[in-house]
Amino acid sequence: MRAVRMTAPGVLELTEVPTPEAGPGEVLLRVGAVGACHSDLHILDAAAGMFPTPITLGHEIAGTVETAGPGVEGWSSGDRAAVYGIIGCGRCRACLRGEENRCRVTPVGGIGLSRDGGLAEYVVVPASRLLHVGDMDLTQAAPLTDAGLTPYHAVELARPRLRPGTTCVVIGIGGLGHMAVQILLATTAVRIVAVDTSVAALDLAGRLGAHHVVQAGPDAVEKIRDLVGPPPDGADVVLDFVGAQPTLDTARQVVATGGQLLLVGLAGGTLPVRPVADEPPTVPLETDVVVPFWGTRAELHEVVALARDGRLHADVQTFPLAEAPEAYEALRRGDIHGRAVIVP
Template sequence: MRAARLHAYGQPLVVEEVPTPEPGPGQILVRVQGAGFCHSDLHVISGELPVLPRMPLILGHENAGVVEAVGPGVRAVAPGDPVVVFGGWGCGFCDSCVEGAEQLCATPGWVGLSNYDGGYAEYLLVPQERYLVKLAKLEPRAAAPLADAALTPYRAIRLARPYLQPDHAALVIGVGGLGQYGIKLLKLLAGVPVIAVDIDETKRAVARECGADHVLDGRDPEVLAQVQSLSGGGVTAAFDFVGSDATLELSLAATRPRGKVSQIGLAGGTAKLRVLQTVGFEVAFEATLWGTVKELREVVALAESGRLTPIDVVYRPLDEINQAKEELEHGRVGGRIVITP
């Protein structure tokens, strides 16, 4: 099969022929129809997040496709079934795994980010049938972003639900693919006013289309004062989809006492919590991660019902994966790039 593999940090992905996996007992071979290209991949490819235990490795942790073959003992899916692949694979035995939060496993085996190859290939070997969510209506390539771009903000918002109040605004910083889903999910799940902040004019326009009530330019030196004015003294929940020093500072400063700040982005920033200077009293801070299999099922249900509408998707063939990487690096992606091997 053809696959795009990373041979060394800081180098382009190499599209080459590799052996096609064969499913063993309990395993499933999925013919990949869509694999989302994520900002996390940029951090890994550059070496900023040197998490890979081996190279060459096939990246790609946001995947969907059609079941090609199953190994002995598989009962939940059959060849021909369209599926979304949950990517936060765990050991199955630690506290996080047995509680259903495998993405928080003490020894994670995330697809495309560990010893397991990912979805930037024609086929993907999935070790357990419980990692597959069957599709009833959506095409797999259109559903691929649900596995991360939608799942990640869904979990962050679900965990922040006790802080979200219909008469107080929430803040979304960064309106890329995850931020766009974040705005949609805040309106859908909590019905709160949403203030969106981004430095890109095009993404600010997209934020309005996604349902943001107020849209602000992150480069404006008065952006904090604007958020505080629009929210009547501060938001009850802030969702930072960037994660830089500047955005984390804004998130903390803009959140009212007894509110919550959720960091989702991984831009290398440091959250500096100093009461009475950078953050108010009883403000909770949490760095959320991905989501669970159950939460992915819920996201798929929302999308297939039409309640969660899609973000803009640009499809690229496997041979153009390095061009897709450059587009994402230079901020030329409005929603999500999906590779179609």
């Protein structure tokens, strides 16, 4: 079968590999769609040894069951499913609570991260990772598994602060951010301030229903403070879906005293946390800093329900498998709006 693999650090190639077979408890899934997540670019850019090579990337997968391996119950050929990408150890305290995204044994284990992923015609996944999606378009189902799930989980963590009338600043309206805006609108009554460098991303945020849009730049802090109030007031919640130095610096300067700052993006910035008495604090007093990771299977079930009810819709640009490397280059250049989805 054809597969797009990271053959060495930084190298993404279309290759031919043997079609895998489902082992006990696994299914062979015919990939219907796989989202191109910005994290794949971070994986490609990571130092040698951080991720196994060669590996088929792609951790945002939806498809159709081709064959079920020995011992699999409840799934048969033709069933359509979204894939929960995390594979925790299943035995630690976090996994036993259903919080595999907090596994204390294999913290970033997953499909397309520590074993072959979905940028291929077929992928083998443990049957326990599948969720039914009914007749949903698979190019819609795939982005739910990360671009939908990760912001949903972040919003869950922030939910006690997302009271009606509060303000949430969303930085980075790309694959994750454009889903975050919809999740906030569907599940809270907060005022949304969307921030991005790209005018096209801000247009998308506005069309989706964000109440204010601010173009990121040297005066972003000032413009956001005009909307959320100057310190010690500010935004009740800030969701940073970029995580670069300029966005973290913006986030910490616009979050309210007693607010919450959720750092989802992995662009390599550092958040200084320095409580001192004789200078303005780097992060306001009583502010929570959270570093969310992906989400739980139960949350993915809720994300799929929102989408099946028509309240969550990914803005997708599709590419054939052979053009996956070009899709990732476009993502790197900032030329993808919403989510690029590869259709093998």
